[in-house]
Amino acid sequence: MHGFPIWPDTASAYASQVNFLFGSLLVIGGLTAGLVFFLLLFFANKYRHGSNAHRHEPTKKTWRWEVGWTTASLLIFVGLAVWGGNLYVHLYNPPPNALQIFIVGKQWMWKAQHPGGQREINELHVPAGQDIRLVMASQDVIHSFFIPALRIKQDVVPGRYETMWFRADKVGRYHLFCAEYCGTDHAHMGGWLTVMDPRDFGNWLRAQGGQKTLAAQGEQLFHSYGCSGCHEPGGTVRAPKLDGVFGSPVPLSDGRVVTADERYVRDSILDPKAEVAAGYAPVMPTFAGQIGEDDLAKLVAYIESIGPQRRAGSR
Amino acid sequence: MHAPHRESYLSATVGIRSWLLTTDHKRIALLYFAGITFFFFIGGMAATLIRLELITPQPDLGSPDFYNRLFTMHGIIMVWFFLIPSIPTTMGNFILPMMIGARDLAFPRLNLTSWYLYMAGGIITIAALLLGGVDTGWTFYEPYSTFYATGYIILAVFGIFVSGFSSILTGINFIVTVHKLRAPGMTWYRLPVFVWSTYATSLILVLATPVLAMTLLMLLAERVFHVGIFSPQLGGDPLLFQHMFWFYSHPAVYIMILPSMGVISEIVPCFARKPLFGYEFVVWCSIAIAAIGFLVWGHHMFVAGQSLYASLAFSFLSYLVAVPSAIKVFNWTATLHEGWIRFDAPMLYAFGFIGLFTIGGLTGLFLAALAVDVHVTDTYFVVAHFHYIMVGGAVMGYFAGLHYWWPKITGRLYPDYWARFAAILAFFGFNLTFFPQFILGYLGMPRRYQSYPPEFQIWHVLSSAGASILAVGYALPLFYLLWSILRGPRASANPWGATGLEWSTRSPPPPENFEKTPTVIRPPYQYVRGEPCMQAENG
Numbered sequence: 034m035h036g037f038p039i040w041p042d043t044a045s046a047y048a049s050q051v052n053f054l055f056g057s058l059l060v061i062g063g064l065t066a067g068l069v070f071f072l073l074l075f076f077a078n079k080y081r082h083g084s085n086a087h088r089h090e091p092t093k094k095t096w097r098w099e100v101g102w103t104t105a106s107l108l109i110f111v112g113l114a115v116w117g118g119n120l121y122v123h124l125y126n127p128p129p130n131a132l133q134i135f136i137v138g139k140q141w142m143w144k145a146q147h148p149g150g151q152r153e154i155n156e157l158h159v160p161a162g163q164d165i166r167l168v169m170a171s172q173d174v175i176h177s178f179f180i181p182a183l184r185i186k187q188d189v190v191p192g193r194y195e196t197m198w199f200r201a202d203k204v205g206r207y208h209l210f211c212a213e214y215c216g217t218d219h220a221h222m223g224g225w226l227t228v229m230d231p232r233d234f235g236n237w238l239r240a241q242g243g244q245k246t247l248a249a250q251g252e253q254l255f256h257s258y259g260c261s262g263c264h265e266p267g268g269t270v271r272a273p274k275l276d277g278v279f280g281s282p283v284p285l286s287d288g289r290v291v292t293a294d295e296r297y298v299r300d301s302i303l304d305p306k307a308e309v310a311a312g313y314a315p316v317m318p319t320f321a322g323q324i325g326e327d328d329l330a331k332l333v334a335y336i337e338s339i340g341p342q343r344r345a346g347s348r
Numbered sequence: 349m350h351a352p353h354r355e356s357y358l359s360a361t362v363g364i365r366s367w368l369l370t371t372d373h374k375r376i377a378l379l380y381f382a383g384i385t386f387f388f389f390i391g392g393m394a395a396t397l398i399r400l401e402l403i404t405p406q407p408d409l410g411s412p413d414f415y416n417r418l419f420t421m422h423g424i425i426m427v428w429f430f431l432i433p434s435i436p437t438t439m440g441n442f443i444l445p446m447m448i449g450a451r452d453l454a455f456p457r458l459n460l461t462s463w464y465l466y467m468a469g470g471i472i473t474i475a476a477l478l479l480g481g482v483d484t485g486w487t488f489y490e491p492y493s494t495f496y497a498t499g500y501i502i503l504a505v506f507g508i509f510v511s512g513f514s515s516i517l518t519g520i521n522f523i524v525t526v527h528k529l530r531a532p533g534m535t536w537y538r539l540p541v542f543v544w545s546t547y548a549t550s551l552i553l554v555l556a557t558p559v560l561a562m563t564l565l566m567l568l569a570e571r572v573f574h575v576g577i578f579s580p581q582l583g584g585d586p587l588l589f590q591h592m593f594w595f596y597s598h599p600a601v602y603i604m605i606l607p608s609m610g611v612i613s614e615i616v617p618c619f620a621r622k623p624l625f626g627y628e629f630v631v632w633c634s635i636a637i638a639a640i641g642f643l644v645w646g647h648h649m650f651v652a653g654q655s656l657y658a659s660l661a662f663s664f665l666s667y668l669v670a671v672p673s674a675i676k677v678f679n680w681t682a683t684l685h686e687g688w689i690r691f692d693a694p695m696l697y698a699f700g701f702i703g704l705f706t707i708g709g710l711t712g713l714f715l716a717a718l719a720v721d722v723h724v725t726d727t728y729f730v731v732a733h734f735h736y737i738m739v740g741g742a743v744m745g746y747f748a749g750l751h752y753w754w755p756k757i758t759g760r761l762y763p764d765y766w767a768r769f770a771a772i773l774a775f776f777g778f779n780l781t782f783f784p785q786f787i788l789g790y791l792g793m794p795r796r797y798q799s800y801p802p803e804f805q806i807w808h809v810l811s812s813a814g815a816s817i818l819a820v821g822y823a824l825p826l827f828y829l830l831w832s833i834l835r836g837p838r839a840s841a842n843p844w845g846a847t848g849l850e851w852s853t854r855s856p857p858p859p860e861n862f863e864k865t866p867t868v869i870r871p872p873y874q875y876v877r878g879e880p881c882m883q884a885e886n887g
Contacts, residue, residue, distance in 0.1 A: 035802045035803040035805065035806075036803060036806070037806055038791055038803050038804075038806075039787060039791075040790075040791075041790060041791045041792050050719070051719050051720060051722075051723055054717060054719060054720055055714070055720050055723075055790065058713060058714050058717065058720065061713075062710040062711070062713065062714070065706075065710060066706055066707060066710055069677060069678075069681055069702070069706050070703065070706075072681050072684075073681055073684065073699065073702065073703070076681070076684035076685055076687070076689070077684060077689055077691075077699070080620070080684060080685065080686055080687045080688065080689050081688075081689050081690075081691070082621070082688045082689055082690045082878070083688075086686075087686075088686040088687075088688075088877070089686060095625055095626045095629070095682075096626075098625075098626070098678075098682065099626050099629045099675065099679075102674070102675065102678045103671060103675055106670070106671050106674045106675070107671055110667035110668070110670060110671065110713070111664075111667065113667060113713060113716070113717050114663050114664045114667045114716065114717070116717065117663060117716070117717030117718040117719050117720060117721070118659075118660050118663055118664075118718050118719075119719075120718070120719030121650075121656075121659065121660075121663075121718030121719045121722065122656065122660075123719075124719075124722065125656045140496070173491075173496060174489075174491055174492040174496050175489060175491075175492065175586060175652075177651065177726060179726070179792070179794065181723070181791065181792025182792075184719075184722065184723040185722060185723070186651050186722050186723065186725065186726070187651055187653075188651050188652045188653055190580075190586055190587065190652070190653050191491060191580045191581075191586065192580025192585075192586070193580075193653070195653055208792060208801065210792070210794045211794070212725075212726040212727070212794045212795075213489070213726060214416075214485050214489070214492075214795075214796040215492065216416070216483070216492060216496055216497070217412050217413055217416065217483075218412060219412075219416075219796060219797070220412065220794075220796075220797035220798050220799050220800065221412075221799070
């Protein structure tokens, strides 16, 4: 057996904040349980049948006690709800200019694609001290990307992008798990997160070989799937041009306005008639079932690269 | 008081037909006891194999698919065929009509129908699990359960669907009975808390179970006919499935725990020889739990991809639903103050319940805190938490009630020494089994893993060791309770000195429960300096 671990690795400032909340809950829970158990045992002993402890006539008015402990519980609970919620909101607000990595989950592996085109399976290398934003998709069933040392987890639901961000501070190797049951080899769908010194990370990226960047691969696909036939100048069909679109608001034909984020780009490829840009006919054919999540990530990266500026999308 | 040769419900008629075609709520309760005990041991065998498998980090007993089928079977059997029906259909069936001074439930034939539906559903599901099993987990998450899972999902889901009607019919029966069949003088505020909490449970059964039925039907439609509802491949939404599933399955947790809370509220005043502290508050807390319990299902989905604002609201509501549970614990504790406390086996089980439920409830506060939940959801922390509620709480309550009403049900006494030993064994075995799982959970050990990183092993070994003690604690009653039926001394009408109506008639009761309809003259749990004052006039 390998030791007696009682506390997990803590590899980010956010994880420390979760530790503090968890520790506070332990104190509150410990005190409450301690009080209840003490009273149970104390009363059980003092007022056991046959003891000659003094008993008053039973009191009829109990409401003062009831109001007292109800109010106390409620106040503590509201405080905990606000505290836990406050930290959680943080997970939904990725900082701008985070390094963006695409993750695809499938039975039973995690694939990561770095912006430079480097790919890895069941491993994720990231630089310490830098904001990382993961854009995640599933090719089959629901998976859940879980890094205990960072105290973060996000289900990856097929059919849409989920995002998650973190900034690891401590260099090291940490477990990476799938936390949502996904079939036979669920327990083996995992690997390691390697947090590296930024310089080492640069070396690691270069050592992966000189492949094209994700955006460049996406540009190639943009031509080979025929997207450029309509979406580039000189196209035969009137279609929106995509330069500078990413990250900006897009008015839709039904009057809504959406932000052209990763989700919108992906959905527009797979289900183009759902959210048609205002002023255009819904003539684009669907690519559902023809483009896998890997290639979708590349196409999204390409559209993003020709946007006005790289910015972090919002969920 | 009564001559022992007078006939009881057990001896009034004989023969197998007199049991299988009975409409006596007491006999139907015994039929349920048989079914529920059977399913409890099937589910327990699956649990035993799970704990054996997890002693070492690598697979030992079989393939990953075998393990996946094991925990699925454990979950399905324990949730739908043990926990949900456990207390309502056995003790609820037997005791509830007696507590309110009725001769039977409002619809005796419907009651028998419920039992047949329950058994039919159970046998269909067991058949599915034995033919080849199901590997979806008890939650049947989409789209895994439609296009990726193998095994007899259709059959298993159909079995659960059928047993759901048993729940609904039982719920309706209880609600009508409480409204229409109370004895003279049995006002709402004179109802024992067990009646109130079974009533609250019945409301949930009637309102939530149809949602499960619809969800399961849609799942079948999708798997069999490829109707796109939940599966993204067919244009459906997997989160919709989770919303619908938990809309039933979270209130289902209260179906499991409310009856146990009712049992504890009977036992604590009886063995403390004191009125229940804050009766009205305990009663209305049951109703509040049933009501707010419908509004917290989204706390199962904090990392599932639901909206941020939904998560914030569900977190707040989850804290809100914890308040009435906390109030109950404080009231039970306060009841002990200045009592004349006895420590017979039912009271030891009740102490066990309060202790374990308190830990289960407090760790629920951890899970309702959003940022903590993100880390510990889908880990052993959650596994430990819900076992503290459902096994530490609901099953302890089940055993407490079983030992409390056993003399009434069978007319026999069991050896109290062995029963107290079993209660203490179960308490310590339970804690050793499940407390290490909290630590595993915060360390990051995901649930539903057959193999795991070696550093987690020590906690799994402790947990499995505890499970072996717990198993003995659960198996012991089988022996001494059977012994008591054959050899146990005869029980008097009111062996514990309780005050309820069920204790003012013979043990075991006559077929018609009361020789003449009792008149209720005072609230429950009245004691004067430790001496019981019976609720019924002729008691």
